[in-house]
Amino acid sequence: MAQAARLILRMQKELKLLLTDPPPGASFPQLSGDSDICSSSLSSIDAQIEGPEETVYAKGIFKIKIHIPERYPFQPPSVTFATPIYHPNIDTGGRICLDILNLPPKGAWQPSLNISTVLTSIGLLLSEPNPDDGLMCEASKEYKYDRQAFDQKARSMTEKYAKAGASGNSSNQIIQTNTNPSMVLALN
Amino acid sequence: MNISLECTEKVRCREVDLSSSFCRSVYSEIEEVGWEHLVKLDHDLMILSFRILDKKGRAHIMEIELEKAYPRCPPSISADVPYTFNLEWSVNSRLKHVVQQFQEHLEKLQEFWCTLDNIDKSLWVVYPKEPSRATSCREINLGNDCFIMLSINVNDPRSLPECRFMGSDPIVNSLRKKWTRNSKRWVKDKSLVENLDSALETSLPGPPDVHKNEQQVECGICYAQFLPIDEELGAKSGSGTDYTCENTSCSRAFHSVCLRDWLRSITTTRQSFNVLFGNCPYCSDPVAVKISDTRK
Numbered sequence: 001m002a003q004a005a006r007l008i009l010r011m012q013k014e015l016k017l018l019l020t021d022p023p024p025g026a027s028f029p030q031l032s033g034d035s036d037i038c039s040s041s042l043s044s045i046d047a048q049i050e051g052p053e054e055t056v057y058a059k060g061i062f063k064i065k066i067h068i069p070e071r072y073p074f075q076p077p078s079v080t081f082a083t084p085i086y087h088p089n090i091d092t093g094g095r096i097c098l099d100i101l102n103l104p105p106k107g108a109w110q111p112s113l114n115i116s117t118v119l120t121s122i123g124l125l126l127s128e129p130n131p132d133d134g135l136m137c138e139a140s141k142e143y144k145y146d147r148q149a150f151d152q153k154a155r156s157m158t159e160k161y162a163k164a165g166a167s168g169n170s171s172n173q174i175i176q177t178n179t180n181p182s183m184v185l186a187l188n
Numbered sequence: 189m190n191i192s193l194e195c196t197e198k199v200r201c202r203e204v205d206l207s208s209s210f211c212r213s214v215y216s217e218i219e220e221v222g223w224e225h226l227v228k229l230d231h232d233l234m235i236l237s238f239r240i241l242d243k244k245g246r247a248h249i250m251e252i253e254l255e256k257a258y259p260r261c262p263p264s265i266s267a268d269v270p271y272t273f274n275l276e277w278s279v280n281s282r283l284k285h286v287v288q289q290f291q292e293h294l295e296k297l298q299e300f301w302c303t304l305d306n307i308d309k310s311l312w313v314v315y316p317k318e319p320s321r322a323t324s325c326r327e328i329n330l331g332n333d334c335f336i337m338l339s340i341n342v343n344d345p346r347s348l349p350e351c352r353f354m355g356s357d358p359i360v361n362s363l364r365k366k367w368t369r370n371s372k373r374w375v376k377d378k379s380l381v382e383n384l385d386s387a388l389e390t391s392l393p394g395p396p397d398v399h400k401n402e403q404q405v406e407c408g409i410c411y412a413q414f415l416p417i418d419e420e421l422g423a424k425s426g427s428g429t430d431y432t433c434e435n436t437s438c439s440r441a442f443h444s445v446c447l448r449d450w451l452r453s454i455t456t457t458r459q460s461f462n463v464l465f466g467n468c469p470y471c472s473d474p475v476a477v478k479i480s481d482t483r484k
Contacts, residue, residue, distance in 0.1 A: 005416035006446070013411040073409060074453040104454050111409040111450050112469040 007072055011042045014114050023120040025050040043068050046082075047119060051162065052127040056154035057085070060162030064122070065094075066115060076101050076109035079118060084161045086154040088129040088140040097135040098125055214254070217283040225287070238287060242294045246301060248321065250290050252283065265290070268321040269297060270342045300324070303345040303380050307338075310381050312393045327354075331393050334359050346376040348383075363388060405429050408470055409446035421445060424480070431477065438471035448477045 018028060030046045045066040051057025063082040069075045079101060081094035089097040099108040100121055134140025142150035214233045218226055221238060227249065228237035237251045250267040262277035263286065273293040275286065307313065307326050314335060315327035324340045334355030341347050348371055353360040370387040378386075385391055405413045407429050417426040429441035451457040451466040458465045462479045 002416060002418040002420040003449075005418055006410045006412070009412040009416065010410050071453070074450055105456050110469040111446075 003071065007068075007070070008042065010073060011068065014116070015042075015045075017114070018116055021116070023049075023116045023123065025052065025123055026119045043070075045115065047115075049119060049123055049126075051158060052123060055127055056151050057087075057126050057158050057162070060085075060158040061164070062126075062162055064119070066118075073111040073114070076103060076107070076113075077115060077118060079122065084157060086139060086150075086157040087126070088131045088134040088136055088143050089125060091135045095135065096122065096125070097130075097133060098122065210258075213259070214283075220282060220284040221287050236283075238290075240287065240291060240294065242291075242301075243298060244302070246321075248290075248294060250287070252286060269293065270300065270322050270324050297342070300340065300342050300345040303340060306379055306381055307340075308395075310394060311384075312395050329393060329396075330355070330363070330388070330390075332356075332359055334363065336363075336388075340380070344376075346378075346380060346383075348374045349380070405441055407443045407446050408440040409442055409450055415443055415445060422480075431475075433468045433471060433473060433475060435468065435471050435473040438468060438473060440468060440470045444477050444480070447475065448479060451475075451477060 015031060019031060022028070026047055026049045028045065028047055045068070047064045047066060048061050049064060051060035051062065062085060065080050065082050067078045069078065079096055081090055081096065084092070098121060100113055100118060101107060101109065103109050129143055131140040131143040139150065211233060218236070225238045225240065226236065227239045228235070234254050235251065237249055240248050240250060242248060248267060250265060253264045255261045255263065259281065260279060262275050265272060265275060265286065267290065273289060275289060301321065304319070304326070308319065312329040313326050314329050316323055319326070324342055325337060327335050327337045329335055332355065334353065337352040337354065338349045340349050351367070353363050366389050367387055370389070374383050374387060405428060414426055414428050415421055415424055419425065424445050427443070429443055431442045431444040431447055433440045448464060450469060451464040456466065464477050464479060466475055467473065468475045
């Protein structure tokens with residue numbers, strides 16, 4: 001199929017770009033290491049991004065799941081947080097409310113964007129939540145009218161789920177320790 | 189009172205007389221050159237411009253400024269030439285003599301301009317962007333971020349030019365070595381471009397238009413230069429980018445197939461007959477792609 005062949009070409013370039021010039025604060029423990037990337041793993045990518053400094057998410061490491069649809073880049077990637085996070089635009093299932101993750105006219109996805117720019121945008125969303133377009137009613141209200149309560153809840157969530165003990169060892173361990181609580185939360 | 193008035197009146201009459209005779213003589217002198225050559229004439233006839241073609245058909249503009257005492261004192265001349273000529277002038281000289289001498293001067297410069305035209309045509313000149321006929325310098329891109337500044341000898345354009353290299357030290361040093369080693373073998377019966385090639389022991393890159401096609405060829409949507417080889421794409425299988433955004437500050441290249449597939453993915457695209465109208469994914473300027481009749 002022509003689309004599949006075209007998708008593989010683009011994904012190979014994108015992954016190379018992600019490894020050589022990763023977006024700020026992002027890393028790909030699953031990709032790094034082995035240089036030859038088999039095409040079977042192209043449809044889903046695990047990323048992790050550091051919580052931006054001087055925010056309530058600072059020092060947290062958030063695991064992100066990126067699923068590449070068959071029609072990519074004519075369709076946006078679907079991106080979710082695997083690590084629970086308290087954020088006005090990210091719900092308990094990890095779904096992210098970000099315009100570039102939807103097709104126009106509702107959203108702003110363009111094939112000129114790529115995984116790297118999407119992760120950069122998510123990093124910016126952590127620094128600058130958008131409570132006027134909130135997915136989480138409660139968190140949005142708090143963020144706007146009771147910032148102290150919001151900050152406290154977000155910090156404790158970061159502490160609880162996004163930090164791998166006091167001595168954050170290898171990145172692989174971080175993922176493993178974080179997978180379980182998120183599963184539990186999703187079930188709830 | 190009356191006397192003084194009469195006096196000024198007389199002076200003015202004489203001035204008018206003088207100026208009308210001045211006009212008549214200038215007009216007749218222009219006539220001799222040919223009105224078709226005149227491109228500018230200011231209202232008091234003091235500044236005239238003539239357009240003169242040389243033997244190779246290059247157009248040159250010569251501006252002549254007449255003095256108040258013309259034709260007793262010679263006019264001054266300016267033109268886009270590397271150096272001007274000494275005007276030979278006598279009381280009997282006329283504008284046609286100026287033009288004649290200018291043409292003779294142009295003849296002397298033919299070899300110089302041929303050399304420079306050849307450089308501009310076959311090499312990648314980075315400076316000056318739009319060289320005037322007077323400049324004898326050219327900065328040429330040698331590739332690898334190295335440049336050579338040549339200044340061509342006006343009177344002996346095919347001789348070894350003065351030069352200066354610019355770029356990273358190791359490359360420039362090796363170029364300089366080649367230049368000094370090969371400069372003895374510079375021969376005047378070869379063109380300057382040929383001599384340059386052999387002096388630097390390479391084939392110098394051509395003008396950037398040729399290069400543009402080689403760069404910026406990856407499709408902004410599939411990130412590849414060539415489409416995959418696939419029956420489904422029909423004639424487009426394996427082809428390179430064939431659409432460029434018309435916005436000159438964007439100029440992104442695409443495969444029309446990829447752009448069409450994107451425009452079909454979104455509901456804001458408009459279709460009229462077999463043309464899809466949408467926006468460039470990079471700069472949002474309008475784009476239009478024909479739906480080719482490859483099978484779906």
